[in-house]
Amino acid sequence: MIAEVKDRVDFRAIASKARQLIIQMIYEAESGHPGGSLSAIDVLTYLYFQELRLDPARPDWEGRDRFILSKGHACPALYAIAVERGLMPVDLLWGFRKTGRPLQGHPHVGSTPWVETSTGSLGQGFSVAIGMALGLRHQTLPARVYVMLGDGELQEGEVWEGAMCAPHYRLDNLCVIIDYNQMQSDDLTKNIMGLEPLKPKWESFNWKVIEIDGHDYAQIASAFDQAKHIVGTPTVILAHTIKGKGVSFMENSPCWHGSVKLREEELIRALQDLGADASEMPPYLNGSFKQGEDQHGQ
Amino acid sequence: MNNRPQLIGSSGDSLREAFGRALVRLGERRHDFVVLDADIADGTGTHHFKKKYPQRFFQFGIAEQNMMAVAGGLASVGVIPFVTTFAVFCMRALEQARLSVAYARRNVKIVASHPGLDVGPDGASAQALEDLAVFRAIPGMVVVSPADPLEVDQATEAILNYEGPVYMRTGRSAAKRIFDAGHRFELGKGQILRDGGDVTIVACGVEVARALEAGAIMEQEGISTRVVNMPTIKPIDVELLIQCAEETGCFVTAEDHNVHGGLGSAVAEVLAQACPCPIEFVGVRDSFGESGEPEELAEKYQLTGPWIAEAARRALGRKATQERLIRMSSPLAI
Ligand SMILES: Cc1ncc(C[n+]2csc(CCOP(=O)(O)OP(=O)(O)O)c2C)c(N)n1
Numbered sequence: 085m086i087a088e089v090k091d092r093v094d095f096r097a098i099a100s101k102a103r104q105l106i107i108q109m110i111y112e113a114e115s116g117h118p119g120g121s122l123s124a125i126d127v128l129t130y131l132y133f134q135e136l137r138l139d140p141a142r143p144d145w146e147g148r149d150r151f152i153l154s155k156g157h158a159c160p161a162l163y164a165i166a167v168e169r170g171l172m173p174v175d176l177l178w179g180f181r182k183t184g185r186p187l188q189g190h191p192h193v194g195s196t197p198w199v200e201t202s203t204g205s206l207g208q209g210f211s212v213a214i215g216m217a218l219g220l221r222h223q224t225l226p227a228r229v230y231v232m233l234g235d236g237e238l239q240e241g242e243v244w245e246g247a248m249c250a251p252h253y254r255l256d257n258l259c260v261i262i263d264y265n266q267m268q269s270d271d272l273t274k275n276i277m278g279l280e281p282l283k284p285k286w287e288s289f290n291w292k293v294i295e296i297d298g299h300d301y302a303q304i305a306s307a308f309d310q311a312k313h314i315v316g317t318p319t320v321i322l323a324h325t326i327k328g329k330g331v332s333f334m335e336n337s338p339c340w341h342g343s344v345k346l347r348e349e350e351l352i353r354a355l356q357d358l359g360a361d362a363s364e365m366p367p368y369l370n371g372s373f374k375q376g377e378d379q380h381g382q
Numbered sequence: 383m384n385n386r387p388q389l390i391g392s393s394g395d396s397l398r399e400a401f402g403r404a405l406v407r408l409g410e411r412r413h414d415f416v417v418l419d420a421d422i423a424d425g426t427g428t429h430h431f432k433k434k435y436p437q438r439f440f441q442f443g444i445a446e447q448n449m450m451a452v453a454g455g456l457a458s459v460g461v462i463p464f465v466t467t468f469a470v471f472c473m474r475a476l477e478q479a480r481l482s483v484a485y486a487r488r489n490v491k492i493v494a495s496h497p498g499l500d501v502g503p504d505g506a507s508a509q510a511l512e513d514l515a516v517f518r519a520i521p522g523m524v525v526v527s528p529a530d531p532l533e534v535d536q537a538t539e540a541i542l543n544y545e546g547p548v549y550m551r552t553g554r555s556a557a558k559r560i561f562d563a564g565h566r567f568e569l570g571k572g573q574i575l576r577d578g579g580d581v582t583i584v585a586c587g588v589e590v591a592r593a594l595e596a597g598a599i600m601e602q603e604g605i606s607t608r609v610v611n612m613p614t615i616k617p618i619d620v621e622l623l624i625q626c627a628e629e630t631g632c633f634v635t636a637e638d639h640n641v642h643g644g645l646g647s648a649v650a651e652v653l654a655q656a657c658p659c660p661i662e663f664v665g666v667r668d669s670f671g672e673s674g675e676p677e678e679l680a681e682k683y684q685l686t687g688p689w690i691a692e693a694a695r696r697a698l699g700r701k702a703t704q705e706r707l708i709r710m711s712s713p714l715a716i
């Protein structure tokens with residue numbers, strides 16, 4: 085059944101739509117983190133449409149696989165993919181970061197129950213994922229746990245506490261993805277606090293390391309397939325990505341990390357880059373988009 | 383309430399050991415909890431549990447931040463974790479307790495040994511005098527500090543039965559025995575251990591035995607002193623505090639903790655709103671501790687029974703002044 089889904093799913097189309105939603109919700113919220121959301125979305129698309137065992141009708145199904153976005157600031161990506169996967173209605177996106185509305189500026193299990201845990205303080209989601217993997221195994225439940233970290237996030241000491249812990253407990257039900265976009269908040273990761281050589285670091289902590297292009301679905305699929313078959317040790321997937329991927333003026337530019345207010349012309353350019361067509365533009369733009377699109381086209 | 387003179391004998395036991403044995407006792411009946419340690423099971427009392435239930439004992443090494451957030455993950459899949467380390471190291475993982483435990487509203491029990499000057503010779507680096515304040519400030523976090531080994535045993539069961547995040551202090555040194563088997567710990571409730579009408583002393587942890595001592599000193603001076611054990615600092619027993627304010631009109635709070643933010647502050651918050659009256663605060667006066675024997679430190683930092691009695695005299699003096707002023711300003715007095 086899973087293979088069947090795989091053949092049918094057009095990951096690129098889904099991710100492209102998700103990227104549009106990311107941009108739209110950040111525009112609407114007048115703040116948010118586009119760069120790290122756009123770099124992460126291809127892996128998230130594959131996870132939510134292929135890899136994770138979940139039932140959108142029963143988000144609290146006990147047997148579900150868990151996904152934690154430890155780099156919680158990239159939650160626009162999580163929210164967008166949740167809408168597409170049917171975990172929540174699209175309307176909620178327009179309340180992102182707004183008072184009294186459920187979609188918090190960082191993921192929160194208390195207001196969005198399908199979110200597995202609250203994140204936003206870098207490093208913590210990783211440890212929580214280890215706790216879930218340990219707890220599931222303790223109860224001999226077969227579900228798997230996936231967690232995505234940023235590369236800058238790896239500078240947190242807690243990450244290396246966890247990096248020692250998960251192989252010690254032989255948590256082969258745990259799969260970590262590092263969104264290796266080479267950038268963090270203020271600058272390139274190598275200028276802030278260099279991480280290299282990263283692969284040997286994880287290997288020396290007894291992890292199985294798989295290195296991929298995080299925008300290539302064949303490579304993403306193969307990495308997750310391999311990870312499922314590794315016994316006795318957790319897996320980390322180093323997913324090389326481009327921060328801001330898909331929006332020309334955001335790609336590889338640390339100034340689109342966040343928390344940015346998008347101008348209308350930037351919104352329009354971004355949506356055009358992402359292949360949006362005027363007829364499917366969101367109603368909240370009140371017609372201004374359509375005119376804008378004509379004026380600002382390329 | 384109970385007017386019998388309380389037993390303040392040596393229990394020959396510490397609160398941490400009592401906690402460790404309570405875990406073993408509860409572990410037999412309850413299979414839904416596990417114990418997390420960061421290389422100090424011998425110090426926190428959890429070595430008893432480790433020995434009896436090795437499959438339910440998880441070692442994290444000297445890595446408290448990871449351990450605390452792992453606890454959040456365990457709880458989210460239905461396993462109840464007791465996270466155990468020294469109180470100072472719980473503060474190292476404070477932000478993990480805030481986000482991955484409290485904000486996510488996880489059923490995690492954080493149990494901290496080695497609080498306060500009671501730690502003794504290890505000195506200030508190990509003497510947590512701020513933990514009650516910082517954990518109390520976390521929304522939804524229940525904060526408990528039992529007074530003797532029996533109460534620790536009952537409190538351990540009570541926090542396990544409670545669904546939600548809890549921070550509980552145990553203690554390092556040999557504890558006084560205060561309660562007999564008739565004692566019933568109830569989360570959120572204080573008890574009057576010794577009745578009196580002139581002044582109320584509210585205490586928690588090791589200070590409860592010292593407060594009882596102060597009560598006895600005051601009685602010899604003919605001052606009728608009420609002593610309240612307040613093992614739940616949050617949510618605090620508002621009803622009992624208001625009752626004591628109405629019946630005695632002035633207070634002393636006593637805790638092995640900074641005077642800022644702990645039990646004294648919790649009591650003052652209630653009284654300032656509900657029925658303002660004089661309060662004196664016994665605690666460490668905004669400083670760090672130092673090495674020494676716990677009893678010597680308690681004397682030096684003015685936490686002992688006689689110092690509590692001295693604070694009670696001050697509270698009484700302020701109450702009398704206030705009453706005089708009220709009489710003077712009342713039209714009937716003219
Ligand atoms: C503990 C902690 N420190 C600082 C921050 C502020 N912060 C948010 S995102 C970020 C940069 C993260 O970089 P990276 O992990 O590489 O994420 P990405 O590039 O995928 O956006 C920082 C410093 C935080 N959220 N948590």
Ligand SMILES: [Mg+2]
Pocket residue numbers: 234235236263264265266267268
């Ligand atoms: Mg990055």
